[in-house]
Each structure stands twice: as C-alpha cells, then as structure tokens.
Amino acid sequence: MSENKQHDAQKSYLEETGGRKGIFKWILSTDHKRIGLLYLYSIMSWFFIGVTLGVLMKLELIAPGITIMGAQSYNATFTVHGVIMIFLIVIPGLPAVFGNFMLPIQIGAKDVAFPKLNLLSWYIYIAGSILVVSSLFAGGGPPDTGWTFYAPYSFKTGTNMLPAVLGAFVLGFSSILTGLNFLVTIHRLRAPGMTWLKMPVFPWTLYGTAWIQLLATPIVGITLLMVIGERIFNIGFFDPAKGGDPILYQHLFWIYSHPAVYIMILPAMGAISEIIPTFARKTIFGYRAIIVSTLAIAFVGYFVWGHHMFTSGMSGTALFTFSILTFIVAIPSAIKVFNWVSTMHQGSISADVPFLWAASFIFVFMIGGLTGLILGALAVNVHVHDTAFVVGHFHFIVFGGTGFAFFGALHYWFPKIYGRMYDRAWAKTGWIIFFIGFITLYGPMFYLGIRGMPRRYFDYLPDYHGPNIISSLGALVMVTGFVIIVINLFKSARSGEKAEMNPWGGTNLEWRIPSPPPLENFDEIPTIDKATYKYD
Amino acid sequence: MYSINPENASNFVAGVDLAFFIILGVSIFFLVAITAAMIIFIRKYNREKHPEAIQNEGSTKLEIIWTVIPLLIVLVMFYFGWMGWKPMKTPPEDAMRVKAIARMWNFKFEYENGKLTDSLYVPLNQPVILDLVALDVLHSLYIPAFRVKEDMVPGNIKQMWFIPGQVGSYDLFCTEYCGLEHSYMYTGVHVMHEDEFDEWLKDTTAVAPVVAEDASPADRGFQVLVKNGCNACHSSDGSKLVGPSYLGNWGNMRKVTAGGEKTEVLFDKEYIRKSIYDPNAEIADGFNKGLMLSYEGLVSEEEIELIIEYIRSLNE
Numbered sequence: 001m002s003e004n005k006q007h008d009a010q011k012s013y014l015e016e017t018g019g020r021k022g023i024f025k026w027i028l029s030t031d032h033k034r035i036g037l038l039y040l041y042s043i044m045s046w047f048f049i050g051v052t053l054g055v056l057m058k059l060e061l062i063a064p065g066i067t068i069m070g071a072q073s074y075n076a077t078f079t080v081h082g083v084i085m086i087f088l089i090v091i092p093g094l095p096a097v098f099g100n101f102m103l104p105i106q107i108g109a110k111d112v113a114f115p116k117l118n119l120l121s122w123y124i125y126i127a128g129s130i131l132v133v134s135s136l137f138a139g140g141g142p143p144d145t146g147w148t149f150y151a152p153y154s155f156k157t158g159t160n161m162l163p164a165v166l167g168a169f170v171l172g173f174s175s176i177l178t179g180l181n182f183l184v185t186i187h188r189l190r191a192p193g194m195t196w197l198k199m200p201v202f203p204w205t206l207y208g209t210a211w212i213q214l215l216a217t218p219i220v221g222i223t224l225l226m227v228i229g230e231r232i233f234n235i236g237f238f239d240p241a242k243g244g245d246p247i248l249y250q251h252l253f254w255i256y257s258h259p260a261v262y263i264m265i266l267p268a269m270g271a272i273s274e275i276i277p278t279f280a281r282k283t284i285f286g287y288r289a290i291i292v293s294t295l296a297i298a299f300v301g302y303f304v305w306g307h308h309m310f311t312s313g314m315s316g317t318a319l320f321t322f323s324i325l326t327f328i329v330a331i332p333s334a335i336k337v338f339n340w341v342s343t344m345h346q347g348s349i350s351a352d353v354p355f356l357w358a359a360s361f362i363f364v365f366m367i368g369g370l371t372g373l374i375l376g377a378l379a380v381n382v383h384v385h386d387t388a389f390v391v392g393h394f395h396f397i398v399f400g401g402t403g404f405a406f407f408g409a410l411h412y413w414f415p416k417i418y419g420r421m422y423d424r425a426w427a428k429t430g431w432i433i434f435f436i437g438f439i440t441l442y443g444p445m446f447y448l449g450i451r452g453m454p455r456r457y458f459d460y461l462p463d464y465h466g467p468n469i470i471s472s473l474g475a476l477v478m479v480t481g482f483v484i485i486v487i488n489l490f491k492s493a494r495s496g497e498k499a500e501m502n503p504w505g506g507t508n509l510e511w512r513i514p515s516p517p518p519l520e521n522f523d524e525i526p527t528i529d530k531a532t533y534k535y536d
Numbered sequence: 537m538y539s540i541n542p543e544n545a546s547n548f549v550a551g552v553d554l555a556f557f558i559i560l561g562v563s564i565f566f567l568v569a570i571t572a573a574m575i576i577f578i579r580k581y582n583r584e585k586h587p588e589a590i591q592n593e594g595s596t597k598l599e600i601i602w603t604v605i606p607l608l609i610v611l612v613m614f615y616f617g618w619m620g621w622k623p624m625k626t627p628p629e630d631a632m633r634v635k636a637i638a639r640m641w642n643f644k645f646e647y648e649n650g651k652l653t654d655s656l657y658v659p660l661n662q663p664v665i666l667d668l669v670a671l672d673v674l675h676s677l678y679i680p681a682f683r684v685k686e687d688m689v690p691g692n693i694k695q696m697w698f699i700p701g702q703v704g705s706y707d708l709f710c711t712e713y714c715g716l717e718h719s720y721m722y723t724g725v726h727v728m729h730e731d732e733f734d735e736w737l738k739d740t741t742a743v744a745p746v747v748a749e750d751a752s753p754a755d756r757g758f759q760v761l762v763k764n765g766c767n768a769c770h771s772s773d774g775s776k777l778v779g780p781s782y783l784g785n786w787g788n789m790r791k792v793t794a795g796g797e798k799t800e801v802l803f804d805k806e807y808i809r810k811s812i813y814d815p816n817a818e819i820a821d822g823f824n825k826g827l828m829l830s831y832e833g834l835v836s837e838e839e840i841e842l843i844i845e846y847i848r849s850l851n852e
Contacts (some may be wrong), residue, residue, distance in 0.1 A: 145714050152690060153673040153715055189573040240691025246674060247689060280581070286594035298846050311676065312687045313694050316625055323617060327610035331603060338602045339594070341570055344577040348589040351578055359578065365573055369839040370563035373610065377559055377617025379552045382624065386676060450556075452680025455721035461707065472787045487829025521799075535591060 012419065016519040017151025024344040028292050030115035031519060034315055035419070036101030038122050044486075046088040046129060051479065053081035058441070058475035061468050064460055074458040075144040076159065080136055081201040082147025083509050087168050091403050094267035095213075096125070096178060098409050099202055099206045101417060105184060105510045106200050108528065110520045113184040117177055131167030135160040146456060148257075151238035162231060169224040172217045173374050175263075179213030182206050193510075193528035197291075200508050200532045201284065204291050205270030206296035212266075213258045216302070220256035223249070241271065247312055254305035262301040264398055266294060268405030269336055272358045275412050278465040278506040279355035280347025283533040286339040293332030295509060300329045311382045320380055326376035333369055337362060352504070353427040364400030368393060372444060386456075389449020395442045407431075414489065415499030422492035422521030430484035437478025444471040507533050539745065544701035546682035550556050552622030559613050611652055621635075627697035631663035637687045638668070638675035638710065639829065640778075641717035642765040651740045655724045656708060659733035665697040676712035679725055687712055701726040715827075716778055717768050757846030760839045764831065772850060778827055780820045786851035790820040793825075805844050812840060 013033045017025040026034055060067050069077070069133025100118065104111050112118050136142045143161045154161055168527040186207050190199065227249075229235050232247065238249040277284045284290065306314060306322030314322075325369050340362060349355070371393040374380050384390065415421050444467035449455075453464045502511040513521060543549055564653060580586070588832075635646040636654065645653045658664045668677060670688035677696065678685040686696040710721035728736060761767055769778035785803040792801055801807055801818055810817060812835055814826040 039670070071719070075713075075716065075718070089634055138607045150713070153713070155717065156673060156824075156827055158827075238714040240689070245691075247692075268565045276694075279582070280589060283591055283593055285592060289594065289599045311685050313689060313692065316622075320618065321620070324611075324614050327614045328607070331607055335599070337570060337599075337602060341574050341577065342594075342598070344574060344581065346586075346590040346592065347577070347581050348586050349578055349581050350583045359574060362574060366567050366570060370559075372566060373555065373563060373613055374559050377555045377613055377620075379548075379555045379617050379620025379624075379683075380559065381617070382621065382685050383552050383556075383680070385685060386678070451706065452678070452709070454678065456707050456713040456814075459719045461722075480792060491692055535589060 004089060008121065009160075010518060011512070012514065012516040013519045014419070014516050014517070024385065030111070030119050030125040032100050032104050032111050032118060033193055033417075033517065035122055036097050036099075037093050039096040039100060039125070042122075042126060042129065043089050043092060043097060046084050046133075046515060049088060049133070050081055051482065053077050053084070055475055055479055057081065058472040060217055060458070060461070061328055062460055062472040063469075064465060071425075072144065074140070075456070076142035078456060079143050079146055080164075083132055083143070083164055083168065085398075086147055086260075086279055087171050089133060089399050090264045090398055090467075091171075091175060092125060093264060094271060094406055094409065095182070095206055095263070096122075097406075098202075098271065098413060099178075099182060099209075099267060100355050101458045102413060102510055103185060103203055103206055104189065104512050104519050105506055105513065105517060106203050107186065107189060107194055108509050108526050109185065109189035110525075112181050113188055114181050118181055121174045121177040123169060123465040124177070124237050128167045128170035128172075131163050131170060133167075135167070137261065138163060148253060150253075151227075151230070151244075151246045152240065154227065155239055159536060162228065165224050169221055169228070170226070171220045176217045179210035179217070182210040183214065186210075187463070190513055191525050192530055197288070198528055201273035201287070201290055201294075202270035205273075205294050208294045209263050210296055211267045212263050212301070216256045216263075219252060220260075223252040223256065224388035226252070242353075247309070250312055251305070254308045255302075258305035258308065259298075261299050261397070262297055264402045266297060268361070268402045269294070269333075271405045271409035271412070273336075274508070275354045275358040275508075276343050277300040277409055277533045278412075279352060279358070280344050280349050281505060281535055282343055282347040283531075283535060284339070285342035285345075286335075287531070289335055290339055293335045296332040297329065300325060300332075304329050307376055307381070310378060311385050323376055323378050323381075326530055327373065330373060330376070331367060333365075337366060353422075353431065354369070354408050354412035354504070356428065356431050357404055360393040360431070361401065361404040361408060364396055364404060366440065368396030368400050371396065383452075384449050384456055387449035388445040388453045390457055391455050392442045392445030392449060400438065400442070407434075408440070410489065412504070413510070414492070415503045416510055416515045416517070418493045418496070419514075420492055420494075420496035421499045421503060422488050422496055426484060426488040430488060432481070434478055434481030434485060437474050437476070437481055440474025441471055441478050442474070444474075446467070451459065507535065545704075545706065546679075546684065546685045546701055547699040548620070548624060549681075549701075551623065555613070555616040555620045558616050558748040562609060562613070601688065603767060624696070627695060628663045629667050631665040632659070632698055633665045633667060634658075636666045636668050636677055636688070637671065638677070638721075639671040640715055640763070641710070641721040641768050641825070643677070643708065643710070643721070644765075647737060649737065651737060651739060655726060657726045657728060657733065659730045660700055660703055660727055662730065663699045665695055667749035668694045668696060672827075673714050674708045674712045674716050675721070677797060678709045679706055680709070681706040681727070685711060692755050700725075703727050703729060720768070752849075753842050754849035755846075757839075757842035757844070757849075760835065760842050761846065764835060769828070776822070779823055782847045783850050786848055791821040793821070794818045808844050808847060809840050812843070 013031055032293055060069055060074055138160050141159045143159045144157055144163045145161055149165060186203060194318055205263055227239050230237055236244045238244040238246050273284060273290060304322060304326045307326045310319060375393060411427060448464055448467050453460055499515045501515055633648060637644040643690040645656050668686060668688040670690045674683060677688060682698050684696055684698050686694055704727055706725045708723050708725050721784060771777050771781045772783060774781045774783040788803055789800040790803045792799060813830055813832045816825050819825050
C-alpha cells in the first residue's frame with residue numbers, strides 16, 4: 001500500500017491524467033502545469049498568426065506603392081497584428097505560461113491558490129481571443145483603427161471594430177483573475193521558511209505584475225465599455241460632434257496601456273534574473289536592489305502614461321511632469337542591467353542556449369530603453385512621435401525585451417517542463433539567425449523615423465525606400481530563425497534526449513524535483529532555510 | 537540631423553537636434569560600454585578558464601553610484617528636452633496667421649485675406665502661427681525639416697508656430713492615423729523670400745482652378761471636385777473607393793438607407809445636391825455612414841450645378 005503510494009507520487013504530471021482522455025486531460029485539468037501549457041500552446045498559435053500578419057506588412061513595405069495588398073488591407077493588417085500581439089500574446093505571455101507553471105514550484109506550493117479559477121481564466125482568455133480573431137472574418141471586414149482604437153475615427157469606421165474591442169474587454173477579466181490568483185498564492189502559499197526576502201526574483205516580478213493587472217486592467221475595461229456604449233447608443237463621451245472629447249479617450253486608454261507595458265516586461269526581467277545566476281554559477285548581484293527596482297517600476301509606471309500624448313495638446317505643467325517621470329522610470333531598469341552584468345563578473349559562465357538569449361535580451365533591451373530616453377525628451381518627441389522611430393522603439397522593448405526573455409525562459413525551463421532536452425546546436429543556430437534578423441528588421445526603423453517617415457503608412461515617398469528594403473529582408477531572416485527554433489523545440493518535446501533533474505545546475509526549488517515534475521510538485525512541502533541563488 | 541535638410545530650416549531645429557545628439561551620444565556610450573563589459577566577462581570568466589565562480593552578493597556602494605549617476609544624467613537629458621521644447625509653446629504676438637484645415641484626406645491652408653491653397657506657402661524669416669482645425673477625425677500636422685508636429689483635434693482649435701529659416705520646399709505629412717488614405721495625406725511647405733511671398737499672397741485669383749472661363753461646365757465641375765479633394769474617396773471610372781463612384785448611376789434608381797430604413801431614390805440633381813450638403817441622410821448600399829461631412833458653405837450652389845454637369849457628362 002505505502003509502496004504504491006510512493007509510486008503514484010513519482011508519476012509525472014504528464015502521465016497523471018485524472019482518468020481523462022485525449023484533449024479532456026488538458027482542458028478539464030486544474031493542474032497549474034497543464035494550464036501553463038494550455039496557455040503556451042494557445043499563445044504560440046496566435047503568435048503564428050501575428051507573425052504572418054507582420055511579415056505581410058513588411059512585404060508590402062518592401063517597395064513604394066501597392067506591392068501585395070491595398071491600403072484598406074494594410075490598415076486592417078497592422079490593426080489586427082497589434083491587437084493580437086498585444087492583447088493575446090505579450091500581456092498574458094510570461095505570467096500565464098511560465099508564471100502558471102513555475103510560480104507554485106518556485107515558492108514550494110502544490111498549486112496556485114485557486115486552481116479552478118485558474119482554469120476559468122484560461123477559458124475566458126480563449127473566449128476573448130476567439131472574439132478578437134472573429135473580427136477578421138465577420139461582416140464589415142477586419143478593424144482598421146490601429147490597436148489603440150483612437151476616437152473619433154474608431155466610431156466612424158464601418159469595419160468590425162466591436163468584436164475586437166469586446167474581445168479585449170473579455171481578455172481583461174482573464175488578466176485580472178490571473179493577477180488575483182497569483183497575489184493570493186504568493187501571500188498565502190509560500191513554503192515554510194520562505195520569507196519575502198528568500199523568494200526568487202521571478203515570483204517577485206510576478207507579484208509586481210499581478211498588482212498592475214489587478215489595479216490597472218479595470219480602467220481599460222471601463223474605457224472599452226464606454227467605446228461600446230458610444231458605438232451602439234451614440235452617447236458621445238469622445239465624439240466632439242456630440243460634445244465629447246477625443247483626448248479623454250487617449251488618457252483613459254493609456255492609463256491602462258502604459259502600465260500594461262510593465263505587465264509585459266517585469267516577468268521578462270524576472271526570467272532573465274533566473275537565467276543569469278544559473279549559467280554564471282554565482283548568486284545574483286544586488287538581490288535587494290533588483291527587488292526594490294521591480295516594485296519601483298510597478299509603482300512609477302502608473303504615472304507616465306502622458307508620454308504617449310506629448311503632441312495631443314496637454315498643459316505645459318502636465319508635459320513637464322510626464323517627461324521628468326518618464327526619465328525617472330528608466331532608472332530602476334538601468335539598475336537591473338548593472339546588476340545583471342555584475343552577476344556575470346567573476347562568475348563561471350557557460351554560454352549555453354538560455355544564457356545566449358539572456359545576454360542578447362540585455363543588449364536589445366538597452367537599445368529599447370535608450371531610445372525610450374530619446375522619446376521621453378519633449379523637444380525630440382515632437383519630432384519623432386508617431387514616426388517609424390516609435391515602432392522601432394517599442395518592438396525593441398516589447399519583442400526584444402519580452403520576446404527574447406520568453407524564448408530564453410522557454411529554453412531554460414524546457415527540460416523541466418517536458419523532461420526532455422532539445423538539440424542545443426540547432427537552438428544556437430536558430431538564436432543567432434533570429435538575433436541578426438531582429439536587428440536588421442527593427443534597426444532601420446530608427447533611421448526612418450529620424451528622417452521623418454510617419455508610422456502606419458501604407459505607402460511612402462521614394463526617399464525612404466532603402467531602409468525599408470533592409471527592414472523587410474530582416475523580417476525574412478528573423479522568421480527563418482524563428483522556424484528553426486520552433487521545429488527544434490517541437491521535435492524535442494516528443495523525442496528529445498531525457499533530461500536530468502537539474503541540467504543547468506540551478507539552485508531554486510524547481511531544480512530539486514524530477515523533470516517533468518510530479519502532479520503535486522513535492523512529495524512533501526520543503527522547508528527553506530537559506531537565501532535564493534546560493535552556490536556554496 | 538542629417539545633411540539633406542539645412543540646419544536652420546526653422547528656429548526649432550537647433551534646440552531639438554541638440555537634445556537629440558546629447559541623448560544619443562550618452563546612450564551610445566552606455567550601450568557600447570555595457571555590451572563590451574558583458575562580452576569581456578563572458579570570455580574572461582568562461583567556465584573552462586574560470587571553473588569556480590567568486591561569490592559576491594552585491595555592494596551598497598555600487599548600487600548608490602549606479603542609481604545616483606544615471607539619475608543625474610537623465611535629469612540633464614530632461615533639461616535639454618524641456619529647453620528645446622519650451623519655445624514651441626510661446627509664439628510671438630505679431631506672427632502671421634494661417635488656418636490649417638485637415639479632413640480625410642487632405643490639408644487646406646486659408647490665409648487672412650481669404651486665399652485658400654493645398655500646400656503651405658510661408659515667407660522667409662517671418663514667424664507663422666498655424667491655427668489647426670480638424671473637421672472629422674484626429675490628424676496631425678508634421679513638418680520633419682522644421683521639427684514641428686501637433687495633433688489636430690476636432691472641436692478644439694490648437695496652434696503651432698515656427699520661423700522658416702531657409703528658402704525651399706519641404707515635406708508635410710499627416711502623422712495621426714486617420715483611415716484609408718492616411719499615407720497619402722501629404723503636401724508641401726514652400727518657403728519664399730518675403731517680397732515674392734507678398735506678391736503671391738496678393739494674387740487671390742491664382743488659387744482659382746487654372747481653367748479658362750470658356751471651359752465647358754463639365755470641366756469646370758471637375759475642377760470643383762479637385763479643389764475640394766472629392767476624388768480621394770470617389771472615382772470617375774466606376775471603381776469602389778471609400779464612397780460611391782461618379783460613374784454609372786445617373787438617372788437610375790439607387791438603393792440607399794435613409795433614416796435606418798432601406799429604400800430607393802432616383803439618382804438626379806436633387807440627390808447629388810443632398811449628398812454634398814447632407815451626406816449622411818441617404819447612404820448608398822455597400823458604403824458606410826459618418827465618413828463624409830457636409831460641404832455646405834464650402835461648395836456653392838453654382839459649383840454644385842457644375843459638378844452635376846460633370847457627373848452627367850461622365851454617364852452620357
């Protein structure tokens with residue numbers, strides 16, 4: 001009897017089906033690990049659509065005039081690309097996939113605090129996603145407003161704006177519930193002895209993120225409801241013809257959507273803070289500074305939304321305040337970069353695949369952050385606002401930052417998740433091609449923006465042709481790298497070499513349980529007696 | 537910022553570019569320094585050469601240094617950004633005023649003497665204030681060479697100003713996404729010597745379409761359409777743009793939605809007149825409401841007669 005029990009406890013979560021078969025062992029399971037993978041597969045599916053739309057845009061822009069599509073299709077393409085990438089991929093991104101999978105394990109818990117709510121969040125996410133994607137196919141054609149849905153154009157267009165907005169509204173609930181779940185989990189379910197300052201950085205960043213999800217998302221919910229009311233009942237919140245104010249819409253939108261950028265980047269920074277100490281065999285440099293800077297970003301990030309609106313017509317006082325706060329919010333990110341690089345100093349570094357992603361993350365994230373300083377300066381912002389420069393900047397932050405960290409985290413935790421190792425040579429090949437393609441794709445956008453090429457342009461003057469060709473070719477290179485990475489991981493998840501419990505020599509709890517982990521993670525809840533990232 | 541544009545194209549170029557180059561310089565320095573440190577560490581402390589890491593939990597002194605120094609640096613950056621921006625908000629009182637009117641998808645410029653143009657003409661070394669009027673949705677007026685940009689918000693007339701510093705022609709873009717033809721909402725700024733400009737401004741006839749008085753009414757009608765930017769949304773060859781084509785329906789019944797109900801109306805003079813003065817009253821099937829504004833006051837009754845002549849001539 002007791003032997004049997006022992007045997008059951010060792011069965012991995014992938015073998016433990018709860019008596020369900022086929023797809024039901026996934027979509028009815030409340031195991032945080034299976035839910036994490038549900039998010040991974042759904043996010044990756046949407047990501048393929050988003051990438052395809054992005055490539056179509058770059059192909060259109062490879063030459064002036066009509067190349068592969070007309071203006072209406074192009075406008076719809078960049079709108080749907082933005083909506084899918086932001087609302088379906090980068091906002092849930094790391095918290096939903098790796099947060100779900102790793103948070104309970106890293107704090108020594110058997111699951112999140114509310115497993116059923118967790119599964120419900122995924123269903124809400126899927127419902128919202130389907131609404132968004134249905135806008136592509138239903139009635140009046142895909143929405144053509146840009147992912148920001150700026151008033152009053154968004155109320156005048158005849159395209160399917162409502163399903164997209166309604167979808168974003170529904171997705172907000174998924175985000176709020178996940179945030180709530182994580183907050184309670186971190187407060188209540190830490191293993192005995194895991195004090196706040198013994199908690200690894202990744203759970204800390206999820207904690208900061210969860211507060212933003214909980215507090216900021218309702219604002220976009222209300223804003224999107226106002227949009228729906230405006231369109232259906234013609235209320236006139238934002239339409240100047242009815243006495244409304246279009247700038248009010250921009251404020252409401254960015255009060256959420258700016259902190260949302262930190263929802264995207266904080267867990268990414270958390271993942272990087274896991275990878276670097278592991279591959280440097282060295283405790284993280286400045287643990288407390290990294291934690292404090294995480295909370296500082298989460299807090300100050302609420303007060304900088306106005307920097308999206310420097311040319312919209314705010315008072316000088318507002319511009320002064322938003323600009324100076326924008327510069328100040330850069331400091332905690334800089335502190336993190338300094339601490340990561342210092343962690344490498346005198347380490348014993350193995351430049352394995354996850355480390356390569358982390359190091360390249362630091363590089364592209366610095367470019368994204370430093371170009372953010374250029375945008376934060378009022379005088380320069382007037383010149384480069386709403387040009388290709390902004391597009392370059394946020395792709396370096398959101399794709400370079402969150403995207404690189406996502407791939408880094410995927411390669412880092414892959415052996416833990418599947419119990420198998422990928423082909424490292426192919427993974428490195430994919431990474432270097434992806435990295436080169438990424439720089440070639442988004443780098444020229446800075447130059448185009450400084451030269452004055454506006455964003456969201458279906459067509460452009462011949463003067464801007466050269467850099468656009470380079471950028472489009474970069475997109476093709478990057479996609480090649482992406483395909484190599486995905487095929488390698490996909491094949492390895494099924495037939496890769498069996499992975500050990502701790503292939504990288506990590507110190508946190510996830511590396512002290514089998515790969516893949518058993519259903520309830522730990523046979524018995526561990527007691528924590530030393531600080532995190534200890535190598536001695 | 538780059539050689540093809542003169543450094544003093546406007547009075548703001550120096551301030552904007554100074555802030556830009558200071559931030560760019562400091563940024564490149566940090567990017568190169570940190571990347572170099574990272575690469576050196578990765579090579580020097582490679583596990584093969586350096587099998588045992590030397591543990592180090594951090595240093596309060598270092599944390600303070602790399603908090604305070606970057607903070608001071610970004611405050612300097614902020615200062616230059618602020619100083620370059622401040623003059624943009626303080627136009628001189630005696631500036632010449634031009635009304636810039638944006639609608640989907642063109643700009644118009646109206647001078648104090650009533651002269652109306654498609655591109656912006658300004659005198660050298662004279663301050664110019666643009667009163668920004670948006671008629672339908674958000675637009676944004678951007679002159680890259682002058683380093684100026686301001687959003688144009690319907691219902692809220694805003695100002696921008698500058699002093700042109702070099703004779704020449706420059707690009708002027710719309711930079712706030714405004715729908716289908718956003719990327720074609722483009723015109724030019726022409727900076728002229730003051731005496732030349734005064735001559736140009738006096739001549740209010742030059743704005744009238746260059747069509748001889750004895751041109752046929754249909755040709756003059758087409759000029760009215762060109763002048764008002766109608767052809768951005770309506771074609772003459774039957775192709776479907778944002779609005780219905782001029783071609784193909786004269787004298788027939790047209791399916792429309794009026795007051796929420798589907799009905800049919802005769803495509804005649806009265807229909808055309810109504811479509812221009814009250815465009816949302818009867819919406820042709822397959823097209824969207826709310827995209828066109830009334831042209832009452834912009835297109836006179838006589839001009840409508842000319843437009844009707846043109847549409848009739850197309851369909852004969």
